[in-house]
Amino acid sequence: MLDLRRTGGWAGPYENTPDHHALIGEAASVSRFVYATGFRGHGFLQAPAAGEVIRDLHRGRTPFVDVGPLGVGRFAAGAPRPEPNPV
Ligand SMILES: Cc1cc2nc3c(=O)[nH]c(=O)nc-3n(C[C@H](O)[C@H](O)[C@H](O)COP(=O)(O)OP(=O)(O)OC[C@H]3O[C@@H](n4cnc5c(N)ncnc54)[C@H](O)[C@@H]3O)c2cc1C
Structure with missing residues (x-):
């Protein structure tokens, strides 16, 4: 391994939140x-469900799953949802 040449590489930052969970919802103060952001290392995994939720929020429908706990308001309310095993 020591003799192998490094031929290139790439890097990408994780988008992160203080409690390591995504932010999904509709802003209360901006119409x-x-x-839907802050997915950290799970964005591809959660994309199909997040897409359906965002579609429903955009159309004014009730999403198939309650994403209220993932709203940005959890930080203002002092109620983050700490992830013990962030990836
Ligand atoms: C190294 C690495 C490995 C990963 N591995 C996995 C994995 O195995 N499984 C998994 O589920 N997830 C993985 N993820 C996480 C996943 O890649 C992300 O969670 C996902 O891509 C986030 O999608 P997104 O659409 O929210 O944001 P992004 O994919 O970051 O898209 C945001 C887009 O907005 C654009 N943008 C930014 N600012 C502006 C602006 N001002 N105006 C216009 N456009 C703008 C950017 O150019 C970008 O195209 C990994 C991430 C990294 C970095």
Whole structure:
């Protein structure tokens, strides 16, 4: 291994949140601002479900799963959901 040449590489940053969980919801203070970000190392895994939720929020429908606990308001309310095993 020591003799192998490094031919190149790439890197990408994880987008992170203080409690290591995603931010999904609709902003209370900016009209029709729907957000889904901060997925850290799970963004591909959660993308199909997140996409359906965002579609429903955008159309004013109730999403198939309650994403209220993932709203940005959890930080203002002092109720983060700490992830013990962030990846
Ligand atoms: C090294 C690495 C390995 C990973 N491995 C996995 C894995 O195995 N499984 C898994 O589920 N997830 C994995 N992830 C996480 C996954 O890649 C991300 O969670 C996912 O890509 C996030 O998707 P996104 O659409 O939220 O954001 P992004 O994919 O980051 O998309 C955001 C887009 O917005 C654009 N943008 C930014 N600012 C602006 C602006 N001002 N105006 C216009 N456009 C803008 C960016 O160019 C980008 O195209 C990995 C991430 C990394 C870095």
